[in-house]
Amino acid sequence: MHNKSLSELASDLKSSAYSSVELTQYFLDRIHQHQPSLNAFITIMDEQALAMAKVADEQIATGSAGALTGIPMAHKDIFCTDGVRTSAGSKMLDNFIAPYNATVVEKLNAAGMPILGKTNMDEFAMGSSNENSFYGRVKNPWDLERVPGGSSGGSATAVAARLAPVATGTDTGGSIRQPASLTGITGIKPTYGRVSRFGMIAYASSLDQGGVFGTSATDCALVLEAMSGFDEKDSTSSEQAVGDFSATLNNSLQGLKIGLPKEYFKEGLDSGVAKVIDEAIAEYKKMGAEIIEISLPNSHLAIPAYYVIAPAECSSNLSRLDGVRYGYRCENPENLQDHYMRSRGEAFGNEVKRRIMVGTYALSAGYYDAYYLKAQKIRRLISEDFKQAFEKVDVIMGPVAPNTAFKIGEKSDDPISMYLSDIYTIAVNLAGLPGMSIPAGQADNLPVGLQLIGNYFDEAKMLNIAHQYQQVTNHHQQMPTAFESTASNKGEA
Ligand code: GLN
Numbered sequence: 081m082h083n084k085s086l087s088e089l090a091s092d093l094k095s096s097a098y099s100s101v102e103l104t105q106y107f108l109d110r111i112h113q114h115q116p117s118l119n120a121f122i123t124i125m126d127e128q129a130l131a132m133a134k135v136a137d138e139q140i141a142t143g144s145a146g147a148l149t150g151i152p153m154a155h156k157d158i159f160c161t162d163g164v165r166t167s168a169g170s171k172m173l174d175n176f177i178a179p180y181n182a183t184v185v186e187k188l189n190a191a192g193m194p195i196l197g198k199t200n201m202d203e204f205a206m207g208s209s210n211e212n213s214f215y216g217r218v219k220n221p222w223d224l225e226r227v228p229g230g231s232s233g234g235s236a237t238a239v240a241a242r243l244a245p246v247a248t249g250t251d252t253g254g255s256i257r258q259p260a261s262l263t264g265i266t267g268i269k270p271t272y273g274r275v276s277r278f279g280m281i282a283y284a285s286s287l288d289q290g291g292v293f294g295t296s297a298t299d300c301a302l303v304l305e306a307m308s309g310f311d312e313k314d315s316t317s318s319e320q321a322v323g324d325f326s327a328t329l330n331n332s333l334q335g336l337k338i339g340l341p342k343e344y345f346k347e348g349l350d351s352g353v354a355k356v357i358d359e360a361i362a363e364y365k366k367m368g369a370e371i372i373e374i375s376l377p378n379s380h381l382a383i384p385a386y387y388v389i390a391p392a393e394c395s396s397n398l399s400r401l402d403g404v405r406y407g408y409r410c411e412n413p414e415n416l417q418d419h420y421m422r423s424r425g426e427a428f429g430n431e432v433k434r435r436i437m438v439g440t441y442a443l444s445a446g447y448y449d450a451y452y453l454k455a456q457k458i459r460r461l462i463s464e465d466f467k468q469a470f471e472k473v474d475v476i477m478g479p480v481a482p483n484t485a486f487k488i489g490e491k492s493d494d495p496i497s498m499y500l501s502d503i504y505t506i507a508v509n510l511a512g513l514p515g516m517s518i519p520a521g522q523a524d525n526l527p528v529g530l531q532l533i534g535n536y537f538d539e540a541k542m543l544n545i546a547h548q549y550q551q552v553t554n555h556h557q558q559m560p561t562a563f564e565s566t567a568s569n570k571g572e573a
Contacts, residue, residue: 081106082242082566083559086151086299089245093140093150100140100150104133104194107152110566111196111243117224120237122157122215123165124197132194139192147302149192154247156235157198158205159185159290160279168281169201169213169231172401172408172427182279183311184248184290191306196244200234203429204398205252205283207231208501210259211492212431219488220263221560222526226485229259229501232293236263239293241563246294246303250280251515252287253386254480254505260293260517261480261529266546266556267293268300271537272512273318275304276311284393285316287386287509296556297518297546301325304539318537325540329547334368336545339473341376344504350483352523357479360520360530360549364477367548372473376465381458382507383499388442388455389510395439398432434495463511466533475545476533479504480517484526504531514539518546519555527558 081103084092093100108126115121129152136150160166160178162185167173181189189195202212210218210233220228221241228237232249236259239247249256251269260267269291280290290307294300305325311317340361345354365371403409403423410426413419428436442451469476481501491498508515513536517529530549534542550556 082110085296086148086245086294086302089151090147090149094145100133100136100152100194101130103150104129104152104196107196107244111238113566114241114243114563118219118221118237118241119216120200120218120234120241120243121154121197122167122169122200122234125164125195128164129194129196132189136192136194146191148306150194151245152194152196153188153303154196154199154235154238154244155185156201156232156247156249158201158250158281159248160281161185161195161198164198166198166281167214168205169203169215170427170429170432171214174214174408176406178279180279183276183313184280184307187307187309188303199232199238199247202231202233203432204281204394205231205250205255206394206431206435208254208258208498209486209491210234211488212429214429217488220485221563222264223485226487226526227262229262229481229485231255233259235293236260236265236267239263239265239295240560242559246292246299248290248307249293250288250290251509252283252390253509254502256291256293257480257505257515257517257529257531258501262485262527264519264527264555264558265293265295266297266300266516266518267291268304268516268539268542269508269514270304270308270539271318271514273316274308274514274537274539276309276314276317278311278313282397284390285397286393287390289509296550297543298326298329301329301543320537323540325543328540328544331544332368333364333545333548336364336369336475337372337473338364338369339372339374339469339476341374341379341469341476341478343376343379344478348482348500348503349479350523353479353481353483353528356521356523356528357530361477363549363553367552374469374473374476376469376507378458378461378465379507382462382510383503385455385458385462386506386510387438387499388451389459391435391439392442392452393439395436395443398436403427459510462507466511466513470535475542478531480529480531481505484523484528508533512536514542516542516546518549519558521555
């Protein structure tokens with residue numbers, strides 16, 4: 081069951097091959113079986129999942145089911161879930177039971193998708209390896225000594241090991257695309273504003289965007305459509321109509337203009353990764369696409385600009401976490417100052433503290449112009465680069481990350497080298513564009529993702545481009561062998 085597409089699962093449910101309760105139990109069993117080795121989940125929601133599945137079964141029986149009714153999924157633990165702990169991977173929110181649902185959760189609940197659980201993540205979505213979680217590291221199912229990428233590494237691992245058919249994620253600088261690439265699955269971060277941020281715990285509000293992981297573009301299309309749309313509770317959400325992402329998946333790619341940014345193929349890119357990307361581009365040529373070299377001249381400024389803007393915004397967003405209204409509170413504070421300092425000091429991890437300090441510094445009087453304002457100007461230049469590129473091409477392609485999954489611990493003491501993991505993804509967030517990662521092959525037996533960058537609100541086109549590739553290749557169907565069967569490897573993998 082774990083290798084079926086969402087539409088196969090839906091038709092099996094409709095024909096009563098199994099019930100949603102059985103399907104949900106099946107995935108819950110897989111989650112429990114592999115939790116000790118992968119640590120992909122922070123909270124496993126057995127009871128709620130089965131209760132939701134029961135309701136879905138009733139809807140299926142009365143003929144009121146939609147395309148996703150009864151298919152279970154997982155949510156990144158950054159999306160608020162009513163009555164369920166929502167930790168954002170932090171000790172600060174370990175005791176936080178969300179009193180409402182994020183809009184994304186609300187919409188997917190309404191679509192009838194039982195929630196299997198909340199997935200592990202880097203604390204407040206800060207990281208590229210999932211080594212920054214209060215709940216421990218997440219392992220990459222392709223090699224348990226390696227990271228799955230971050231910050232949505234729990235969701236990516238859950239889908240890659242087929243513990244959930246699909247899962248939500250968020251992407252502020254690459255946190256959907258990079259873990260999708262490192263775990264060999266499909267992930268899409270839509271245009272900024274396409275998906276509501278209401279109830280999604282804020283990291284850097286002008287960059288954060290929710291999206292989805294699946295094993296194929298078709299599956300992502302179905303779920304993304306269900307979670308997208310204007311939300312009056314998020315003033316930055318777009319009023320642009322959502323459209324039918326599945327309707328154009330089979331459009332021909334004849335004459336498609338693909339831009340390859342020369343800056344994305346320079347030194348720093350692993351040769352094995354480069355080879356996989358070249359082969360993927362060759363495949364697109366065979367499908368009738370035209371390849372055009374483009375330039376994104378300011379892309380080298382993306383990481384420095386991001387590491388001013390994102391910390392500045394997070395220092396402001398996280399200031400609400402002071403132990404007064406909710407979240408962690410230190411014991412026996414001497415006075416208010418001590419209360420603030422110890423509550424925050426004891427509950428935030430090192431990476432979060434580093435960013436709060438950088439952000440507070442960048443926003444201080446006297447430094448604002450030199451850092452934050454300058455970074456915002458660079459952001460504008462980066463958006464202009466993309467704008468010019470999209471006058472010539474329909475889509476931009478390149479690597480997602482410079483390397484395949486790295487070893488646990490390899491970069492944890494070197495923040496700069498960790499930050500460089502997102503060198504090809506961050507500019508997309510600064511510009512607010514949609515980006516996607518699709519499995520394109522392997523280098524040294526580890527998955528490599530191809531990145532697709534689309535113009536604003538071109539999600540349907542990107543999913544079409546991804547789907548056509550998945551029609552002529554089978555990289556997206558590869559899964560780590562240790563997780564293939566359910567019964568025989570109990571407790572091992
Ligand atoms: N790795 C980047 C960071 O640490 C991006 C994270 C993200 O997209 N949430 O900020």
